[in-house]
Amino acid sequence: MINIKFLTEKEREQIGFNYIMARLQVITPYGKEEMKNVKPFKREEKEKVIKEYDYIELMRGSLEKDKELFYKILKILFKIKDIRNSVKKCKTGEILDEVELYEIKIFCLLSEELRTFIERLKVDIEDIKLKSVKPILDLLDPQKKRIATFHIYDEYSQRLKEIREKKREIERQIFLETEKEKIEKLKEKRLEIVVLEQQEELEVKKRISKELFSYISILEANIKAIGRFDFLMAKTKLSMEYGGIKPKINEDLEINFTNVINPQVSDILKAQGKKFTPISLKIKNGTTVITGANMGGKTVALKTITLNLLLGIMGFFVFAEEASFPIVDFIHFVSEDLQSVSRGLSSFGAEVIKLKEIIEDVKKGSGFIALDEIARGTNPEEGLYIVKAISKYLNSFPSITLLATHYDGVVEENMIHYQVVGLKNVDFEMLKQKISMNRSNSIEILQEYMDYNLERVDSFYEVPKDALNICRILSLEEEVIKLAEKYYEKEE
């Protein structure tokens, strides 16, 4: 069950969290269990989350040093099967069958192999240390051959050995006999022995299962350790793939990211031959407003910050050059999909319900709230008032609110303000000409010149005219632009 204090399933999908989970190369069923149960650390668990970062760092160092060793470990992990049902069965006193005993034996053989390899990694990580399973192996391998097969060995019972000798003798006779009737007789006799064999095998299985029960905690500890190792390794590899770093945990309500990226968006852009513009920002408790024209990447900025913060407090490395943030009590992300914007009031209604939830949370704890173009579905005048009210209200709470809007005039003096650079620094004549030469690709060209960087804005700033500029560049009717310009002048 996802704790919805840290985003719903749909919101996790939106920010690219599920994408990251899908990229995690967890191999064993136990690692998958760890991944499934991953959740944010609590504020009082600061030490734990830092330890988790240290583990990733240690793993990474050791992985970079000896790739071959890791390759060998990987090969073992791929062979590990799920024995949790057998363990459960054993714990409830049931008798394990040959196949289950076989699987436990294989698990133990692999566990021993893995144990020596992990020791060779020389990383000081308590969680991934495996226990010796020698007593279990001795039980399941009385011939001490350490071969990856299992049967109810003759060594378990003298009686079984004798029964089987008789069985073999009769089978030999059956094989040599040519008369059909005699064969039938012999087969009947064989059946009697088969029954005895099965009875004795059952006795043996009962005994082994009981003895195995006394070692069950060793198996459980190793299952946990293998799961932890698998998951840590997946986290480590992920951080190497996307350039993750070890973040710092702040005591204060301050979030700092330098050049942070969103792997999902970055991968999509890469597939289109484009590059993700990393985002840098420094925010604190109260409301921070991001403004900028549509198409300016405000939504991506919110997703990126939310994703990295969530991953960070879950004990992952984050995808940035530098990062620090506090452990928060909750994370909210409110962003309507563009498709549902047309639903107008009904989507606004959903937003209001969500806002109510957020307000309840900020009264009780310290969290992070990302609000993307809320009240977009209402009429602009009302929308502006509501956004203003919300940002002002949230500004006074010990939570960090990051609000993106294309409305102007939301920012108040005691709020931080970021603006998407957008087309501000572009040579318009050049761009206009470029587009006029290649009209069919005008939107792509525009996007190419759009500067997605965020810049901190001082209290006095000029209202960006990106919307008007886009109209100009895309050659909207001259007269419309002139009329618009007049309105801009009036405002100023």
Add this chain to the structure above:
Amino acid sequence: MSKILELLKDYRTISIIGMAKNVGKTTVLNYILSKARGKYTLGLTSIGRDGEEYDQVAFFPKPRIYIAKGSYIATAKEALLNSDITKEIVATTGFDTPMGEIVIAKALSDGYVDLAGPSINSEMAKVCNLLLKLGCDKAIIDGALSRKTQASPSVSEATILATGAALSYDMEETIRKTAFTVKLLSIEAEKDKEILKLAQNILDNSRLGFIYKDKRYKTIELPTAIDSSKEIVENLEGATHVVIKGVVSDKLIEDVMRGTDKYKGVAFLAEDSTKLFLQEETFLKFQKGGGILKVLKPVNLVCVTINPVSSLNYQYDKKEFLERLKREISIPVFDVMGGD
């Protein structure tokens, strides 16, 4: 029948398929097992069964499979635990069936085994490979009622077809049906390498495709080719080959014949002959109309075995049955009950 082993000597994976229930598949298998004893290490499995065990005809005990010490079996866990050999577990496969995971065990004694292998061809191919890797000289796939997918060349290198009196009270009908099945299974394979390559390209990406005179080809996006007659009719103009992935059914062929006469001289290519689910009538009509049916990979049918006795208390004249069937088909025919 003593020559069966000789016929199989060059093949590593062998499947047994049956025309009907109780036509002696298991008898054939037991015969091979007894003859291979001491010569080959055998691995045994069966194509997933469709409840065959449960609706067998009463009062007619089904022969069980008796294997030699040292043989390997790949069977569902529940079936394995029903087997009375002394068993050593050597591998698990991760392939699940309603009767549990497919497990591979080595027989440490002679004994009866219960076979219930995977029912998906790709899994079957992997299981057979695993048996061979574990040291089996040959992997044998026992058939299940009404299934012949295991004969697909993607799974087995050689196939035995079992037929018998259980198929019909009328020997005439049994012979005709068997001969047609043999004909269909051993249908001609496309030999033109260029066409084969184009056809493979088509199959890699879609379920239906057309090759034209100038060796251009085109694929059609479809979830399945089974009802694709409309698309076939629309694209047939100028085509030399139609490539069909999956089952080729009576309905498909009949719908094509109803929709156009442009199929004359065009070769319809199926993946292999186990994909052809055609009645004799449809097949003949299509051929008479000038249609050509071929496969990309041929099934290697090495022999037919017959069981002249039916479980319903009637039997054919052994000799007549054997002789007449031999006349109808060109591959060896053996009587599983008699010496030959």
